[in-house]
Amino acid sequence: MIGIADQRGFKNTLWVALLLFAAVVHAQVPHVGGKLSIRANSMQVSIYNQAGVPAMEAFIVKANLAGLGLHQWVQQKRYDSLLAGGWTVLENANGVFTVTKPLAASEKASSEADRIVFSALPSQNNWQTMGGNRIAYGANYFVNQLPYAVGSDGVVAFFLRGYKNAKAVQLAGSFTNWQQQAFQMTRAANGWIAKVKLPPGPHYYKYLINDRWITDPDNGLDVPDGEGNVNSVFYVPNATFKLKGFDTAKSVYLAASFNIYAASQLPLQRQGNHWQTSLYVAEGTYQYYFWVDGAKVTTNADGQMQNMQASFGKPHRFVLNGFSRAKNVVLSGNFNDWNAAQLRMQKTAKGWEINYVLGPGNYQYKFIVDGQWIVDPQGGPPVGDGMGNQNSFLVIGHNYTFTLAGYPSAKSVMVAGDFNDWNPNISPMKKVDGKWIGQVFLARGKHRYKFIVDGKWILDPANKLWEENEHQSGNSIIWKE
Secondary structure (H helix, E strand, O other): OOOOOHHHHHOOOOOOOOOHHOOOOOOEEEEOEEEEEEEOOOOEEOOOOEHOOOHHHHHHHOOOOOOOOHHHHHHHOOOOHHHHHHEEEEEEOOEEEEEEEEEOOOOOOOOOOEEEEOOOOOOOOOOOOOOOOOOOOOOOOHHHHHOOOOOOOOEEEEEEOOOOOOOOEEEOOOOHHHHHHHEEOOOOEEEEEEEEOOOOOEEEEEEEEOOOOEEEOOEEEEOOOOOEEEEEEEEEEEEEEEEEEEOOOOOOEEEEEEHHOOOOOEOOOOOOOOOEEEEEEEEEEEEEEEEOOOEEOOOOOOOOOOOOOEEEEOOOEEEEEEOOOOOEEEEHHHHOOOOOOOOOOOEEOOOOEEEOOOOOEEEEEEEOOOOOOEEEOOOOOOEEEEOOOOOEEEEEEOOOEEEOOOOOOOOOEEEEHHHOOOOOOOEEOOOEEOEEEEOOOOOOOEEEEEEEEEEEEEEEOOOEEOOOOOOOOEEEEEOOO
């Protein structure tokens, strides 16, 4: 039997059996702080010392190499863990630190065509996950110019500076099916412009200059697509946060639950008699406050209390029938850090209810009736949280269904992965027409998972895409677009 700790192989992302691309001979994830490539059956990671520590750290995070031991070299110039892991280490006179390691085909590869190809987990600057592994917000960051203007009708004015001698410039991205439907850009005073109507949210794009692809040189945010390419990303905002007054303040920042209350990540700009910033914020309910010159602020300049909660999207209705004699009923869950006093429910003729906005995600919750924590009597089977507690489980906006064929005599089948913190008790599967199915919400990108059949962890027998972990037990892989 494989224990829980043995399943946390998702931290090791280096070996991916990618059968669908057996002919691929190399892949790359470039960044100003380093480069990752696969050539001649070896993985090579180069760190550019001259780029500085922030850029090197950013590359390590972006390429999802945090578990490799590169931080030790960047911060302390020590690489004991790399040598112990079988890597060859080289540092040249130009300040380039390079480690290489041969790729070894897994014992489970059935043929020579089953190549091992590295593919980075798509990650993103200025993005956070919360509430069941979903992307919560996006903030634009541009250099040399302001972020692209977005009209009230959702029209975005993309602008590429320079390239005055180019014969043709096109804008292509996730909103154009890339090159197949690229927008022709028109000449402007200092570059090229194209206007496109886009909905709120993230949009991935590149410029095509005389048939040569480039990322946006003025956009400080890009993301690898998992296939060796890097794309720029622009977020069409749907939320504006304002703070009135504080005319003499030198700096104002927004700190919110969607960015884990980071104190200096989201700056506000002075606009007339107030400060403001515009972001894309995913569906959900969030708490927030401001940092003004290093001090926490929850009131405006006149001392009036600000509304420190913001909701986006349609509310979900939680209902608890009965308990007519209860005096105080509260909803609590992982979506509000299990706060026992925040979400007081309203009494109705049939019981208690509350409307609360939750975006797509996988959630656990309970009701607190006069101080007693209970699961939802009308909910599905309760799930364990790994700490001896039983909670109600709720999936909102499920977008993926796991399926396991066979195992007709199994009493319990679960699915566990990075989307539920590898907890073997959270995501039960149901038997339907001779198959086991489980519906979950998966954020965009790469996910690792396994099935647990009557306590035994197994790979997905119907999925040929998998990667090795540090325990040599393997994890199945799925990419969610």
